[in-house]
Structures are given as structure tokens and as C-alpha cells.
Amino acid sequence: MDSINGARPRVLLVDDEPAIRHMLQRALGKAGISTEEASNGREALDLLANASFDVVVTDLNMPGQSGLEFLRAIRKKDLDMPVIVMTGNPSIDSSASALEHGAFRYLVKPVLPATLRDVVERAIGAHRLARQKRRGLELSEHEEKQRSDRAELDSRFAAALDRLWMAFQPIVSVEERRVVAYEALLRSDEPTLANPAVLLQTAERLDRLTELGRTIRTTIGHATPPDGVNLFVNLHATDLLDEELYAAHAPLTRYADRIVLEITERASIEEIPQLEERIGRLRALGFRIALDDLGAGYAGLTSFTRLEPDVAKLDMSLIRDIHLRPAKQTIVRSLQEICAELGTVVVAEGVETKLELDILVGLGCDRFQGYFFAKPGRAFPTVDFG
Numbered sequence: 001m002d003s004i005n006g007a008r009p010r011v012l013l014v015d016d017e018p019a020i021r022h023m024l025q026r027a028l029g030k031a032g033i034s035t036e037e038a039s040n041g042r043e044a045l046d047l048l049a050n051a052s053f054d055v056v057v058t059d060l061n062m063p064g065q066s067g068l069e070f071l072r073a074i075r076k077k078d079l080d081m082p083v084i085v086m087t088g089n090p091s092i093d094s095s096a097s098a099l100e101h102g103a104f105r106y107l108v109k110p111v112l113p114a115t116l117r118d119v120v121e122r123a124i125g126a127h128r129l130a131r132q133k134r135r136g137l138e139l140s141e142h143e144e145k146q147r148s149d150r151a152e153l154d155s156r157f158a159a160a161l162d163r164l165w166m167a168f169q170p171i172v173s174v175e176e177r178r179v180v181a182y183e184a185l186l187r188s189d190e191p192t193l194a195n196p197a198v199l200l201q202t203a204e205r206l207d208r209l210t211e212l213g214r215t216i217r218t219t220i221g222h223a224t225p226p227d228g229v230n231l232f233v234n235l236h237a238t239d240l241l242d243e244e245l246y247a248a249h250a251p252l253t254r255y256a257d258r259i260v261l262e263i264t265e266r267a268s269i270e271e272i273p274q275l276e277e278r279i280g281r282l283r284a285l286g287f288r289i290a291l292d293d294l295g296a297g298y299a300g301l302t303s304f305t306r307l308e309p310d311v312a313k314l315d316m317s318l319i320r321d322i323h324l325r326p327a328k329q330t331i332v333r334s335l336q337e338i339c340a341e342l343g344t345v346v347v348a349e350g351v352e353t354k355l356e357l358d359i360l361v362g363l364g365c366d367r368f369q370g371y372f373f374a375k376p377g378r379a380f381p382t383v384d385f386g
């Protein structure tokens with residue numbers, strides 16, 4: 001017979017008479033049940049505290065602590081443990097109290113081995129059921145907690161959507177000495193979701209990315225950039241699956257010819273069905289397409305050939321300290337040449353210093369975004385060209 005955890009079932013035998021313990025031990029041993037013995041309640045409680053048992057079999061009349069007191073002590077700690085009570089002096093009183101304290105059975109001595117085996121096996125079965133039921137309850141408590149965690153996250157996310165705004169960061173042309181575009185960047189005043197990456201992750205976890213994308217585009221739709229200045233808008237892969245993006249009345253469509261949709265190499269655009277067809281539809285509406293984070297080391301150049309972007313944004317990891325890094329210079333020069341040949345405009349992102357800028361200009365770049373010119377800010381930060 002197996003116990004709950006697959007090991008041999010273990011029974012704790014408690015009787016002050018060694019001969020009786022021996023008889024019980026033999027009876028149960030024949031059924032493959034292992035036993036431990038204690039001669040009084042105190043010893044038994046010690047054993048119970050240090051090892052796990054499936055069933056307790058106890059005498060009622062023992063010197064010191066009585067079987068009933070022992071039973072009561074067990075119940076304080078363990079509501080499920082089946083306790084089989086035996087007595088040589090049965091009485092209505094003692095049987096009533098035993099059952100009142102949840103004794104599994106009240107057996108009158110002498111107890112026949114076959115009877116004991118039968119009752120112990122039933123008790124093991126009952127214990128297994130009781131534990132399963134309790135575990136089930138704990139499990140549903142866990143589910144309940146998950147539900148309430150999710151509800152809490154849902155409401156924080158809703159608050160973040162309510163308090164969502166867009167920051168705008170200038171993209172400049174050094175040659176033209178002017179701001180040619182702004183990139184719209186996600187922000188929220190909900191303090192626990194103020195970090196845009198965390199907000200996006202949360203939307204993903206809650207399966208609310210589409211809703212977030214729509215809110216972002218609606219918010220951007222309320223801000224019209226100055227005349228002759230374009231707007232760069234980041235798309236998440238999920239946004240490309242949202243039919244609303246392609247709708248004639250959609251918030252960005254009305255000035256699509258001034259909007260450049262950024263698609264990042266980081267998002268798994270390989271997983272988007274009919275990617276080229278979707279990009280074609282966006283172009284037909286007047287949008288232009290930028291490949292974001294080029295060089296960050298995700299999809300390599302495959303997204304370049306699939307998207308044929310109008311704009312390529314060099315990831316800031318390529319830009320950082322480029323004046324000290326000949327390898328970065330070589331890569332940027334090559335990318336710049338490829339883009340020139342394909343008619344793709346290059347924007348170098350994350351330019352922070354004059355040293356970086358000068359090298360980049362020397363490599364043929366003209367369009368820049370970065371703290372050197374302006375941090376993202378409320379619509380629409382200007383740049384001082386001196």
C-alpha cells in the first residue's frame with residue numbers, strides 16, 4: 001500500500017503496553033505498513049513533530065496524559081490526521097468525547113489484526129482525500145490571489161493610460177541647421193508605470209498592447225508638429241496586426257505624409273504574417289517607414305531588405321564613443337554608403353557629445369537625434385543652432 005507521497009504508509013502506534021504495540025506492529029507490517037512506537041502521548045507528540053505519519057493509533061488509558069488529551073493536542077496542530085482510538089474499558093462518555101475530537105474510529109480491545117488493518121487502510125485513504133481537498137483549497141486561494149493581482153495591475157495600467165502623454169525629441173539636420181522631425185516617445189505620469197519599457201511589458205502581460213498602441217496614436221493625433229516638420233512614431237509589432245492602424249479615419253492617417261513609422265529590429269517582426277503587404281498598405285496611405293535601432297544586433301540586415309525603409313536609425317550603441325572606436329567608424333561609414341545607394345536617409349541616434357557628432361559628420365551623416373541637441377520634452381522642444 002502506498003501513502004500519499006508514494007512512500008510506504010507510516011503509522012504511529014501509542015500504547016503503554018509493549019506487547020500490544022508489538023502485536024499491532026506485526027499486524028500492520030503484514031499489510032506493508034511501517035510503524036513507529038511510543039509508550040505515551042508526550043513521546044508520541046515528539047515523534048509527530050519531527051516526522052510525518054499517515055495515521056495515529058492510540059490507546060485511551062495510559063499513565064500520565066490520557067489518550068483523549070493526546071488527541072486534543074494533535075487536533076491543535078493537525079486537523080486532518082486520522083486518529084484511531086482503542087480502549088479496554090469502553091464507555092459511552094469516552095467514545096463520545098473521542099468522536100467529538102474527530103477520532104477516526106473507536107475500537108474496543110482486543111482489536112483483531114484484520115480489523116486493525118482494515119480500519120488503518122481506510123484511515124490512510126481518508127487522510128489522502130482530506131489532504132487533497134486542503135491542497136485544492138490552497139490552490140484556489142492561489143488562483144484567487146493571482147486574480148486579485150491581475151485586477152490590481154489592470155487598474156494601475158488603466159491609470160497609466162489615463163495619465164499617458166507623449167514626449168517629443170528633435171531630429172536635426174546639421175546641414176540645414178534646423179529641426180526636421182520629432183520622435184514621439186511614450187510617457188506616463190502613473191508613478192508605478194512611469195518607465196516606458198515597464199509600461200510596454202505590462203501591456204504585453206495583460207494582453208493590452210493593442211489598446212496601448214491605439215491610445216498612443218490617439219494622443220499623438222492631438223499634437224500637430226510645426227509646418228514642414230515630420231513626426232516619427234514608434235510601432236510595436238502588435239500594432240502592425242491592428243486593422244485600426246490602416247483605417248482611413250485613424251488618428252495618424254490625416255497627416256500620414258508627415259509621419260514616419262518606426263519599426264524596431266528588437267520586435268520580432270519575423271512573426272508578423274504578410275509583413276511586406278502590411279508595409280505596402282501603410283505606404284499607400286502616405287506613411288513612410290523607418291528601421292529603428294539598426295545595429296543593436298537583433299535581426300541584422302534582413303529587416304532592411306524586407307522593409308526597404310525610407311529612414312534607417314542607427315542604434316546609439318554604434319554611436320557611443322565612436323570617436324574612440326575605429327570599428328564603429330567603419331561600420332557606420334559602410335551603413336551610410338549602403339543607405340546612400342538605396343536612397344535611405346540615415347539618422348544617428350543618441351548623440352551626446354560634440355566629439356561623436358564631428359566624427360559622424362565626417363563619415364557622411366547629416367541627421368541626428370540625441371541629448372547633445374535636445375532631450376525629449378513636452379511638445380515641441382526647440383534646438384539652438386548657435
Ligand code: G
Binds near residue numbers: 292293316349352370
Ligand atoms: O528605441 P528608441 O530609439 O525609440 O529609443 C529612444 C530612447 O532613447 C528614448 O527613450 C530617449 O529618451 C532615449 N535617448 C534619446 N537620446 C538619447 C541620448 O542622447 N542618450 C541616451 N542615453 N538616450 C537617449
Ligand code: MN
Binds near residue numbers: 183292
Ligand atoms: Mn525609436
